[in-house]
Amino acid sequence: MTSPDERGRRLVRKLGARLGADSLTGRPDHSLVGVIRMPESSVSPMTSIVRRVVWAFVALLVxxxxxxxxxxxxxxxxxxxxxxxxxFYYATVSLSTTGYGDITPVSDTARLVNILVITPLRVMFLIVLVGTTLAVLTERSRQTFKLQRWRTKVRDHVVVVGYGTKGRSAVRSVLGDGVEPERIVVVDTDQAMLEVASALGLVTVHGSGTRSDVLRVAGVPRARAVVVAANRDDSAVLVTLTARELAPKARIVSAVREAENVHLLRQSGADSVVVSSETAGRLLGMATHTPTVVDMVEDLITPESGLAIAERDVEGSEIGGSPRHLPDIVLGVVRGGKLHRVDHPDMDAMEAGDRLLYVKKITPASDPD
Known part of the structure; x- marks a missing residue:
């Protein structure tokens, strides 16, 4: 009899083949420029036009x-x-290659200047004024180079599949933990959402996260963590299955709307499952009679300022002591990959290799303290 994991892998292979799983992974890097977009500083079209006009005018004046x-x-x-x-007339008709011929260089010096200076200026003038096509080609080449360098170096990054409300919140949290924007890859089919992500400096991949070739292009096999923030539970299951097959050791966190689908995500390979509708519902219910509790929960899960839940290794001087006696407010102890509450009998003495979940104070960047 085949195991559930083997059946899951077979299902992913069948679905991948049906969706054209290798249509992207076999393509060269330059053909992926429209799929993967590297972050860059954005310049408005008006600024670009003004710059070109200024350079053209400078060439004309010279x-x-x-x-x-x-x-x-x-x-x-x-x-x-x-x-x-x-x-002015001669320079204009010469740089624009019109050349009526009514004014001509006759001395050796004038002809030498035309050869060595005016001709290069003519080329520069044309490049500046007819630079739209060249700019596109240059940008494509630059994107190809950045893409090649990124694909060869990226390791232990975070892939976020789906950039809706949940995906954006997840990215904000990851950025709040100190992860650099270029180490976060967003996968989505909505180009408008990818434009928003790219403006934050994130690497974006245009495509469906249910396809294994799209996840390969996003670097899932080398990722440290995968956040599945799909809008549909069935999509979340398929994305999780595909991501787990590609990255057996990565941590996969999935969001699901209905609690009855949690076991499907677990069986598909998710390490953590968040029920978005029930979590929001519980907070809404608590807010009707204990609004301050909701405020505290919001503070704890908002990394920008105030209080936040963090995790750290047990220090050598703390081994053997009780986590309840530490200056930090310790909520739990992770031992052997399993979370224990701080009041668990086995957690009276901390051991080497334990990790502590504690509450820490976040100081805003603008705070002088």
Missing amino acids: AVLLVYLDRDGYRDGNGDGLSLLDA
């Missing part, structure tokens, strides 16, 4: 200055010499 300083080396069609206006 050409005008060179022509006017060597105006005796040029011949005007009407024979009255070159004025400053003529210099």
